[in-house]
């Protein structure tokens with residue numbers, strides 16, 4: 048038994064495990080809203096946009112995390128604003144805003160003669176390099192977002208399903224939309240360092256999509272999604288130790304496998320249900 | 334007593350298009366007001382404006398004594414004409430009807446026994462008891478409509494706005510729905526409902542408004558039925574059916590409701 052826990056004897060693995068768990072659960076909880084609102088590309092978009100924040104932070108000698116977070120939140124608010132004012136769909140708004148912010152980052156970077164930030168690790172993440180201070184930020188932000196999700200649960204659910212009628216009832220659908228976008232932005236920033244851009248986008252979508260295969264109710268979907276997020280992040284980290292591969296990539300591979308298992312399970316259930324119908328209704332077989 | 338809805342010269346525009354042109358009327362507690370008019374006459378616009386979903390351009394509008402967008406949470410329940418929700422949303426009939434309680438609950442309050450009771454009563458009212466565990470994906474069109482009416486009832490609002498709630502609903506359910514609404518009205522709830530069903534207006538409403546961008550007539554359903562305004566709409570719906578969209582309002586009707594085209 049203890050032999051199984053060998054990887055977690057190292058402090059860096061312990062920190063990585065805590066960070067992975069926080070990020071996995073948080074991303075997959077947000078992911079439920081992200082996929083039900085059809086915002087699959089928001090994670091990718093905000094992560095790219097935050098690149099501009101890193102470059103600006105580098106130029107001003109500020110904290111990269113802070114720079115990325117500020118630009119991510121501004122981009123999220125901008126996405127909501129352009130969507131409402133421009134009467135364009137959210138995904139179009141995401142497309143307009145994130146490419147603009149990303150281009151700004153590239154432009155600013157191209158004017159720097161000696162750019163020496165370790166962008167590689169920020170964009171692609173290195174969960175094994177999480178320092179005690181990073182861990183505090185990750186866990187603190189994750190707790191903040193988790194509390195917001197709990198407190199705003201009913202409003203977020205109602206405005207996700209039916210914003211118009213919720214608004215008529217006095218629930219400010221627009222405010223909830225902005226709050227959700229900001230929460231997604233913070234979640235992406237938390238996830239960036241640990242798993243990186245592409246991978247944070249996956250954790251925002253795949254566990255929730257897997258959960259959606261297995262239930263037709265919101266609360267179980269929310270819970271299952273978080274469970275899948277936790278299993279993939281811890282499981283992926285653990286497997287990556289033995290597989291000697293990238294931990295971020297392993298985490299995403301595990302969540303992808305979980306998704307296809309869920310899809311398979313659903314198909315099995317459906318064909319079982321079809322068989323039952325045939326057996327119980329003789330009229331159908333005549 | 335202050336009226337529940339107080340409108341004076343209410344004008345609503347979509348960009349340059351005037352959808353409501355100077356509507357003046359009052360709605361009192363315990364009164365059911367029916368709104369009839371051809372397609373594009375501004376019925377839905379009127380309901381949306383009262384619900385605070387569309388802003389007025391000019392004129393006066395007080396709802397439950399305040400600005401439309403400033404009424405207390407949960408006081409207006411609205412059943413839209415077209416529900417553009419995602420039908421693959423993971424929710425059961427119960428889940429959707431229970432959402433009607435959300436505007437009334439502060440976020441630190443639990444969904445308590447009283448909320449469950451109100452949800453159950455609303456399901457009963459639209460004859461959906463026994464279907465509460467059905468995922469909404471698996472509902473028929475008429476059942477979907479009933480779920481949305483039930484959600485509005487579960488809210489126990491101070492003002493109920495119904496936009497053609499009986500479209501696609503079978504005759505039995507329509508009668509049941511009418512009994513429920515009439516009961517609520519008797520208990521003091523004000524209701525505004527848009528409809529195309531001119532044959533049943535007398536059994537539904539205390540007052541009837543004939544709308545064609547302007548208020549052509551308003552009053553006792555029978556009196557309005559005897560007036561030319563009603564006949565012109567009748568004529569219109571009978572000759573063109575209910576399917577015309579973007580109908581251009583007849584200025585002649587507005588000025589001389591008794592004149593037939």
Ligand SMILES: Nc1ncnc2c1ncn2[C@@H]1O[C@H](COP(=O)(O)OP(=O)(O)OP(=O)(O)O)[C@@H](O)[C@H]1O
Nearest residue numbers: 347350352371372373374375376377378379579580
């Ligand atoms: N969002 C909008 N933008 C622009 N014009 C609109 C909008 N909504 C409605 N209109 C226009 O306003 C007019 C009134 O529309 P409304 O939906 O209020 O009519 P209605 O009486 O409810 O019609 P129906 O019987 O078809 O439901 C129509 O001419 C319509 O084209």
Ligand SMILES: [Mg+2]
Nearest residue numbers: 376377414496
């Ligand atoms: Mg309408």
